[in-house]
Amino acid sequence: MGNGFEIKFNGDWERGLNRMVQAHVDKLAKEGTRAADRVLASHGGQPVEVVKPILRRELKRAGFDVTDPELTEYAKQISDGGRVVIQADRVK
Numbered sequence: 001m002g003n004g005f006e007i008k009f010n011g012d013w014e015r016g017l018n019r020m021v022q023a024h025v026d027k028l029a030k031e032g033t034r035a036a037d038r039v040l041a042s043h044g045g046q047p048v049e050v051v052k053p054i055l056r057r058e059l060k061r062a063g064f065d066v067t068d069p070e071l072t073e074y075a076k077q078i079s080d081g082g083r084v085v086i087q088a089d090r091v092k
Contacts, residue, residue, distance in 0.1 A: 022090070028063050029088035035062040036074060036084035044081050051075040 035058040043051050052075040059066055059074075064086075066074070074084045 018092070022088075025088045029086045031062040032059055032064050032086035033084065035059050035064075036078065036086070040078050040081075040083055044078055046079060048072065048075045048079045051078050 036055065039051060039055045039058050043054055052071060055075050055078065056066075056071055059071075077084050
């Protein structure tokens with residue numbers, strides 16, 4: 001069409017794209033876990049009402065936007081002195 005470039009896909013383009021997306025998802029999960037670890041170190045054992053807004057802020061900085069029920073669950077875990085580990089879903 002006269003635009004000066006052409007895009008060609010070979011049979012591996014989908015697999016390659018999935019690998020790139022998976023790498024990004026894995027990195028986000030690690031960053032989220034690190035954020036939760038920081039909150040655990042600084043606020044572990046404190047009441048959920050104290051942990052929750054700090055955890056929300058730290059997860060948001062790490063690129064996460066969690067639902068309120070998830071946030072409450074994570075904050076309770078930290079309040080109880082437990083670690084929150086965010087698992088990455090597998091890209092299909």
